[in-house]
Amino acid sequence: MTPQIAVFLVLAAMAVAGAVNLILQRHPIHSALSLIVVMVALAGLYLLQGAEFIAAVQIIVYGGAIMVLFVFVIMLLNAGEEERTNLSRMARYVGVPLGVVFLLEVAYWIGRATSHMAQSSPQAVSTRELSTLLFREYVFPFELTSFLILIAILGALVLARREDSD
């Protein structure tokens, strides 16, 4: 077993365990913490593929900024523990079988895809190459995305603003 595979297995186990724990925990803060573990483990996986910039940005944006906002809002609302309920009849007879079918389907397609995914070896992409691609070839979709986010921010502002303020 090469070190790469060992590190991959550890990180993958961390990501999966964090994701499962995210659903099983009853307190929102604990769920948020599990999600942070998933994010950091994913960043490690990106690093393993040689995508160092993506890995750092993953931690800065998702691990740092977005999850801090999650935790902040949970703390601000002082959200309590969730109550555990039994499955409804609908969920038990329709939801669970459909979920199992969906999982099997995903597993099947991933299993088929890995046969040719394994052939492309990971190669390190430098930040310089990445930014050249982003700001030369894909500059239009990139700017369009940031414009979309701007619209979303303005929308949130309009919705959140009180009527009497003007």
Place this chain on the structure above:
Amino acid sequence: MNEFAAQHSILIVVLPKVVVLLFVLLTALAYLTWFERKVVAHIQSRWGPYRVGPHGLLQPLADGLKFLFKEDVTPAGADKFTYFLAPFLSLSLAITSIAVIPFGPKDFTVFGQSTPLAITNLNIGLLILFAITSMGVYGVALAGWSSNSKYSLLGGLRSSAQMISYELTLTMSVVGVILMAGTFNLSDIVQAQQGFYLGFLPRWNLIGAPFPQVIGFFLFFTAAVAETNRAPFDLVEAEQELVGGFHTEYASFKFAMFFMAEYSSMITVSCLATILFFGGWLSPFPQTGIWTWTHYIPSAVFAIAGVALIIHGVRYLTILGRVVLPVLGLVLCALAVLFAMPGVPDFVQGPFWFLLKIAIFIFVYVWLRGTLPRFRYDRLMTFGWKVLLPLSILNVVITSLAIVLAQK
């Protein structure tokens, strides 16, 4: 031996480096508390710690022992796991960030393995530092939330809001430097600042072409003081309003861990300011011609400090002081002699200037705390979002414009 070293370079080279750096760092953290108390005391016309050891030099040791032997109280209704996790998260993240800081230019050789004067030299060193800083919010936020106390919760909420707001400015303010150096690698950023204007003015980013990063530096340092929760931005632990802020409910060594984390991030931020704006390990003097004598400045500084310490020490009040202080002085003098040996000055230069610049920044930190009153909370937010952030964006725009114009 060499073959073994080549196969197990991590075991032989990296691990000792980590152990040595950790030892030095933790000692420095302990003595930073002493330094801060002394400087603040002298600013306020007091003596500061004086009783434990000569000039209170053993005070950090006494404090550390006291923290260890205090009862470790966990408040009722605290969220146990998170309550224990928070101080560990704070301290480990703060210490980890030191790993990417380069302390000098020269690779040195251990058992035939050449290795840089840093734990590791990463291509994305700066980004990794910001990633670790952005994770640092959790320690404070979770500590405030898990303690089950309103003061802690308020402190935690304030700190998360403050750190999120100032992180933006912190990141934006260094974009100018990144544009000028064209890399995220901290070593390369320092290398890019080599050279002199008019033969004596160092080309550090602070005053470098094409656009001097003076605004960038002040934005960076202001945001950094806020990010490390230090005065005048220490609303997180404003004792008049919040008792102790996020660490109100912490006792014993967990409390000490928060303090060590705070001092550790002070060191990291000072390192970063030095590397990004003040030429890192580069000497402020040219290295050739009539400037060769500057190679012996480290030696001279140590010799003067050592002799002064001996003269002062033999007349000290207590017998312990009359022994310890002259011995310390002798050690400094011995180091001065060692630094003057042929071949050594070259190697010592880098770390000496780097540590000196860091020490100046840390002094400024303490100076600020001793001089400036605390901000009001709403003013802090307004200042961060409406003054610092627009200025940092402006700085990025002007710097990129200047670079484009300079290339034409």
